[in-house]
Amino acid sequence: MAHMVKKCSECGGMNLFLNREKGEVICRDCGLVIEEKMVEFEREWREFDGDEAEAKRRTGAPMTYTQFDQGLGTEVGQKADLYRLGERDKSKFFRLRKWQYRISTAIERNLKLALGELKRVSSYLKLPKSVEEEAARIYTLAVQRGLVRGRSMESVVAGALYAACRRHEVPRTLDELGEASSIEKKEIGRTYRFVTRELGLTILPSNPADYIARFASSLKLSPETQSSAVEILERAQKAELTSGRGPTGIAAASLYVSALMHGEKKTQREVAEIAGVTEVTIRNRYKELLEELELEKEIKKVKKKKK
């Protein structure tokens, strides 16, 4: 479990109780539900084949984060517990229950709305279901931690989606998210960083190669051009031209060069447009590629052929 509450935030008691079946953490001292609807995201076993997976998976019945309530509800305590409490504790008990109720309905209302938005954006971008699920999961966690406060719901949704894309290695650019969600790219970047930091999500730096296929098809480049772009990119990585640089710029430049070499010339402008970088960035990367990888000859060859 990524994060574990050790102290009850209400009474400071240490006597916390994890109810696995319901997926909630309860303070035994005051009855406050600290974290509800927890799900153990990481499986403890790897799956080797279908049968085995079925047997070992602990998330049996279909339970999905894209529905606002995963079929798990929580109430503070039960009536049966009441007779054990004194007058003083009783009022505290009711107060807490009321609180819990307010919080959880607010969260649920928020989730219902947000997941609708999430689905809309996700389908606009044609994202795979797995990414959508991941994003919903991230969003749910963010709401429970109160990370949405002070931010628009849409921007957090967009940030969650962006993070989910990165984690699943199907990166979209911030521009694309921005277009799909009507949130400014800067803002998405901001909430993305904030949310991932607060939730302690580890995100690998995205690999330029992940962008190439998508850019290439948008530009209607041949498969050969595309695969040679990947080759160029690999060589660039060996030459350490890629570290610290924006992955989209590198992907764009590789494609641009590759297109030149295959006589499918695209203008810098076109490539820049698709990749969401400027022509200047492409030029800079392009220049570095030529210098370090000695591609001049190959390009000249193509030029001669044309004549």
Added chain:
DNA sequence: AAGACGAAAGTGGTTGA
């Protein structure tokens, strides 16, 4: 006339004192 090129100033984020 459009595309490629590059210089210069500006932006937003990271890092390290």
Added chain:
DNA sequence: TCAACAACTTTCGTCTT
């Protein structure tokens, strides 16, 4: 918390095709 810094953008003038 602030300043230095790197990557990238914007803008604009010049050269090439």
